[in-house]
Amino acid sequence: MTDAFAGTGASAVRDAPAYSVVVPTIGRPCLADCLRALAAAADHPPEEVVVVDDRPAPTGALPLEAAGVLRDRIRILRSGGRGPAAARNTGWHTVGTPWTVFLDDDVQVLPDWSRLLAEDLGAADADTGGVQGRLTVPLPEDRRPTDWERGTAGLEQAAWATADMAYRTDTLADVGGFDERFRRAFREDADLALRVQEAGWTLRRGRRCTRHPVRPADRWVSVRAQRGNADDALMNRLHGRDWWTRAEAPRGRLPRHVLVTAAALAASACALTGRHRAAGVAGALWTLGTAEFALARIGPGPRTRHEITTMLSTSVLIPPLAVGHWLHGRLRHRGAMPVGGRP
Structure with missing residues (x-):
């Protein structure tokens, strides 16, 4: 710049x-x-x-x-x-x-x-x-x-x-x-x-x-903001995976959200199929990932009761919603071309 x-x-x-x-x-x-x-x-x-x-x-x-x-x-x-x-x-x-x-x-x-x-x-x-x-x-x-x-x-x-x-x-x-x-x-x-x-x-x-x-x-604004992950998927399609660097944009936590969401899904799948030890390991990984995310948001803040409860509840919801919106964006924009490009 x-x-x-x-x-x-x-x-x-x-x-x-x-x-x-x-x-x-x-x-x-x-x-x-x-x-x-x-x-x-x-x-x-x-x-x-x-x-x-x-x-x-x-x-x-x-x-x-x-x-x-x-x-x-x-x-x-x-x-x-x-x-x-x-x-x-x-x-x-x-x-x-x-x-x-x-x-x-x-x-x-x-x-x-x-x-x-x-x-x-x-x-x-x-x-x-x-x-x-x-x-x-x-x-x-x-x-x-x-x-x-x-x-x-x-x-x-x-x-x-x-x-x-x-x-x-x-x-x-x-x-x-x-x-x-x-x-x-x-x-x-x-x-x-x-x-x-x-x-x-x-x-x-x-x-x-x-x-x-x-x-x-309101306290759920960060949850609604996860819709922007669909726009990131469109940016990937239009400008390539290195657009973050060229646009001087922060990368965000999507890779971590993918891991946390995968751990939650694995824990559920293992529990349903009777693989209780694997379910426990995956559940522990989900808990650790969610706790790390919540603490990273609580630490720099005012640490009031309202802020802490908001960070805890939204930190559970954000990873799967971020991944879901990103996947929806990839599907919706899979054939997208830049403005002025040929369809």
Whole structure:
């Protein structure tokens, strides 16, 4: 990952290329904070803000009044609940500016964001297809972060996250935009970044910074997140098994989850066939693997009763669900081709 060289002073803002902002949303209350922060970053405002309403059946108005001075520059589009990749495509396809900046509806740009964005874009050479913003995740100062909070904080190190990512609009057209087979907010940005780089464009990290608060979540959020393993299977199919390295993505625990799940299945099979000694060995391996996983999640956390019981219960469920979603993804996407590839 390389850094974009920044310009300085008012001239960098004055000479910076025009850009549009695309914000996909499912109508969460945090959209108001996102628009309010964007309006407060007034040094180099966007030509327009395209808010893409991805609710399947929109009910109620979006909080557009929070956009303040940018209210007259907002356009609303609807993408029919097809996921963030499709919503972003719906937005950037209508953009007429040289650059398209994607923001998630749960982020808040800082007051100097548009000035630093102007420097980021103005410093981009002709081969630069995208410039990433830096994300900061505020964590509690009076206690250790929870498992969910630590997971969100991992976005600070994420490469090419579209929580704040600027792409040349021509670059998006060149590679066909986002792959809409990614229905969740997971891996669709890594897939796009890999295709952009494979097309010969360079991606750089800029200087602007965006705040990404930890959104509220219930105790089962980590269980639902295992659906992302199906997207990892699609990434394997599209980009090969080494995509983790090229996308600068953490490998995760799937190999360990496979072993733990295999031990559980072996223990059940051996018990049903009367092989009690083998069942005991396999059961012990499952117990050790599950305990290691739970302790790895409990140790760095606040260790409250709620957090401990949540980690224990979800650590039992996550390995088999992760493996199940991964196998489902491999089956579903066994014939998948990259965007623009021949079927």
